Amino acid sequence: MTPSTTRVADATAASAAGGDERLAYRGVFARILVRPEIGAAIAAVSIWIFFWAVSVPFGLTSGAASILDVSATLGIMAVAVSMLMIGGEFDLSAGAATGAFGIITLLLVRDVTGEMGGAGLSLWFALPLSFLLAMGLGLFNGTLVNKTSLPSFIVTLASFFILVGSKLGFAKLLVDQIQVGKMNDLAIFSEDRASDKGYAFFNRIFAAEWERNLHQWDSRDAFYTFGVVAGLTLLVIALYELRFRRKETQNMLGLGVCLAGIVLGLVGIFNLHNTRGTQGDVVGAGFIGFGILVGFIGLAMWRYESLNDRGGLTLTADASRPLILGLVALAASFIAARYFDSQNSEDIFFMVTEQGLRAILFVGLGATAAVFLLISSSRAGYTSQTARSAVLMLTALLVAATAFFIRAESVTPKFRTQVLAVMLVLAALMATWAVTTLLFAERRSPDDKAERLGRTLVIVGSSLAVMGVVARMLFVVQAEIDAGAPPSKFSVRILWFLGFTAACAWVLARTKFGSWTFAVGGNKQASRQIGVPAERTKTQLFMLVAGAAWLVGTLLAFRLNTIQASTGDGLEFEFIIAAVVGGTMLTGGYGSAIGAAIGAIIMAMAKQGIPSSRWNSDWRFVFLGVILLLAVIANDFIRSKAEAAR
Amino acid sequence: MTDKPVLELNNIGKFYGNIIALKGVTTEVLAGKVTCVLGDNGAGKSTFIKILAGVHQHDEGEFLLEGEEVRFNSPREALNKGIAAVYQDLAMVPLMSVWRNFFLGSEPTKGVWPIEWIDKPKAKAIAKAEMAKMGIDIRDTEQPVGTLSGGERQSVAIARAVYFGAKVLILDEPTSALGVRQSGVVLRYIVEAAKRGLGVIFITHNPAHAYPVGDRFLILNRGESMGNFAKSEITQSELTQLMAGGAELEQLQHELEAAMARD
């Protein structure tokens, strides 16, 4: 990420433009990226890249399906729990409650075996009834916390024990088992009974699955490529629109240059396509890179004012120190990669193979180098745009060099083609940014029209890119079938997860209830004085968590058909951890639903990544702990940086 | 503005069991005027404010709002009747943005229940405009209140009370935690609020802050009223003396002088 330049000398420029002279106008990246979730998102992407690199199944579509499957139920609970935590309370009964409501639903629909059997209700009654019971649990927890003024940690710990005990007790009393089954028996009944009690209907709602291998779409890759390329292009245009100052009159010559760049890029893409990309065709890549550069310069020529005062090519000590450190780190990473043997998988230290050490050193030093170089470029920008662009350009060249170095040093096609392509595109974009920011003037005052257009483009661009990726995940092409694509199933649970997260995020950001949630968690006294119904808000939050537990319990009942009495016990801390990894504060009053969802995905990735990489499961919790610790630290660090940029 | 008081208290008293928290307090608040309530720690100021704001109820005496006898069961009820209290340290939720704090508990919404959402652009615009009217220039209403200075925080609360149509504004020690300059800023907002037609009750233990802005002074000591004066009836030094319980302060003064003489 290119850091924004902070400006001291800008005050005059801004006031001349009619803005608020005290409002230091934030850089384009700060404006787009400063969100509470950004730290968690960056941590998630890093972890994904890490496991993608070290394991085979993790990066496959089936791996993604597994990650989403694990994160779905965890995430629904994490989001609900994070809302409760924002409201300043904890619910330790949340984990046990998931299993409890699954069991209750099953007991309500069963009417066979066991000492007393079940109630034998139709799902149409059983589901609303167990939902009512869930609301009752939330009401109970909330009322108890409000009435006793005891810490919710203690009150809900009691509920937790009660739930754990009654799950086992009732299961054994009613069906004489430590588990309650089976949901899919209802479907069997439909043969000799008039109705399947709604099983077929609800099974579609709660457990429908999309089998990728059954959905072939041969123009998928074209759509994917279009989506990603068009999406990225729009994102870059959005950056331009948000960053540069518009011209009074447009320069049509620029449009021509822009078109030329597009043509160059397309030639490159076709070239790559025809060589199937497996050779890492340098000619095609070169065309694309050059096309990107020319196209965006043309675009800028067409619309934006050029920069007059560029400053000289002088580096302050502030900027040169990280530059030197960055170069040293990069050199060290190259040396490490050459020095250690990539084929040696024997332990040289405790648990670390030479292969592994090499990878760790190379990636770690490389990433450090990138961070130092970017810091240097940002600091250089305080005094001179020329220096800033020069350092950024150098960084771009080094990224490209590293890409080729990786290709030369590695044997797997994953690193030879995919990494090369991504890094070259990144280098081209950085170089383009270096050149254009040198040539064109930055807009340092709000411009509502440009701002709106920019933001719209960001949304459209990211949607296009996401659609491309989703299409690639959901559909299979003939070539993959021929190669024996592993089956990947995407469950409707993922949609529940996404929907629930979106709803909670909206509620937090846009509704009264959301405001009140932040308020009662941030300062209960103050919010009560001002007329916020603090007790009611808290009770409703407890009910939200219980409702989420009901949803998860129902999803599990349809997924697993049989629910163990122990289901969910002990998971309450995972929900809290996911929420905290996602940036929710333990003390209440701050957090985000989307962050908690990302936190759940991070946890799911860590859990899936460990077996995918075939790491010894005896050390599993050590790995898990380290990953989560790193994620939290990264999140906190990035967020504090981002907030400081406000 | 008429001379009829917005709020009138006659011999208000409050007991906790056999402990007398407040007794025989009489004062009035006129629209557009500032009534200062002075007293040392433990003088009964907080009981007084809690009765006015509806947190507690009075046990004896008359509480008249615009000539009608009232008794509030909750802060919300008092707020609805136009009595807004701004507490010294409890006024704001520090991690929440300025505009959310401004509209907390009374958010403007769009849509129909259950799909209701806050009209955010409107809320932000109003918050900024209302603060500007009070002479407070907030850079960005999205910034957390915690990043504001103490005086600015008080001023957000005052602007909020004014906007939501408060007739009476109660300020609980708004200057006690502030430096000299910040206190001055807050005092200016108090005058500003009074100018806009509100009856202001300014609770403080600092006569130097009270005297310049006050029109009427109620002095409390150990739960009892030590007097209720118009500005014309009392000087600042008299005020200071009364506040600390007159004779006691004189005694203290003598002791201090004696101690100084010894050195």
Add this chain to the structure above:
Amino acid sequence: MKKLKGLLALLFAFTLFAAACGDTSDEADDPTTTAGDDSAETTEAMEDDGDEGEAPETTEADVDLTQGGDLTFHMITHSDDGPFWSVVKKGAEAAAADVGVTLVWMPGNNDPGKMVTDIATAIGEGSNGIAASLPSPDQLIGPLQDAVAAGIPVYTINSGVNDYQTIGATSHVGQTEFIAGQGAGLRFNDAGATHVLCGRQEQSNVGLTERCNGLKDTFTGTVTDEFVGLDADQTEQINGIKALMEASPDIDGFLGVGPVIAMSGLTASQDLGRDVVVGGFDITPEIIDAIEAGDVAFTVDQQQYLQGYLPVVLMFLEATNQNTAGGGLPILTGPGFVTPENAGAVKELVAAGTR
């Protein structure tokens, strides 16, 4: 209402069963007798799988039933009266009814302290035989040695295979996890598997690790032994197994060392569309259904009914006939296997509460 229906069904089943066997017992209304008859079935089922440990059964018919009328045996276990121990209890009660002795069932509910007092009580009451489980040997060896010193025949059951000789007990009736794992290994050999994933649902449970170690001992191919997630989070368990199976494409066998994780392994292999031989441990209705449907190859059964039934009979024989079975070695009650061949029969027995 439900209870009545259940009883009626049981009565009906019993009548049918009795008719089929041609046995007209005069104690038709006593449920324990029903269970006792079922135990014969159990033994047959076990013999199908041809394993050690059922020698004493043959002596049963030679004994004069009237001799033991005034004998009282105590069964002191750490039972929590859960599904597992209720089967043990049924076995013990059936044996007591069969040989005509009084049985005192003393469940310790995982509290060794209560077991210590129970043992003292039994000694005080002049017990004719004590069968005890040994969940925490350090606390229980002493009291049981006292019982032996008092001349009471002692058997350890379920747990205590390492300590029964120290105590001076006649023998131990139970199963060892290692041997159970070995049995599973042989099954995978027969099924032609080459690489078995031994999935554990707990990370540091000695018993579960022993099962995997037994598998490694007899299985001729590769064994991968991993913890894959708790039973409390089956979603994670399923996906963890999937990840391991995808990381090692040659895995063609899965042993879940519990019934829930075995079902998770089945779901994972089905999701991946892989042809995997799945084996499990212990019995639940779900896994038996899956075995019946042919999805799961087998589950290892501890046959805990025997752990209740055999000690009573052995103590009876020791008291009345001075027989000491086992020859100083433990008497193994397992592993028995539930396979597609006997799953149907076992299912009925599970419903009757004897498996």
